[in-house]
Amino acid sequence: MQLPHGWRRKLVLIGLAALFINVGVDHFVNPDFYLSIMPPALPLHLEAVYISGFFEIVGGIGLLIPRLRVFSGWGLIALLVAVYPANIYMLMTPEAFPDIPIELLWLRMPFQFLFAYWAYVVTKPLYNPGSTTV
Secondary structure (H helix, E strand, C coil), X not given: CCCCCHHHHHHHHHHHHHHHHHHHHHHHHCHHHHHHCCCCCCCCXXXXXXXXXXXXXXXXXXXXXXXXXXXXXXXXXXXXXXXXXXXXXXXXXXXXXXXXXXXXHHHHHHHHHHHHHHHHHHCCCCCCCCCCCC
């Protein structure tokens, strides 16, 4: 799939960047939620929450900078893979999250892949001779 051209391309980039920046900031504003979804077997829970939030913010900003976009996109894909165990943990222990319907826990699983694909798509160059890269 090729990323759309013109204003649609900008909208896709800004949307993805805003998503990651917003979620990254939320790691610092609302760390208790992210701590609650950390699998108990993983070490350094608070540190992992802050580190992942930091890289979500940095990756989101990097998507907006053409020279950093490919690196940032691949970095965000790696981050999504790294945090996937939290999604699995939530799905495997729904009783720990009584305020979240089980359907949303299941829906969350494919959304991680959708976000990873979205990040992958924005790493692709614009294949329109004569146009400017966003």
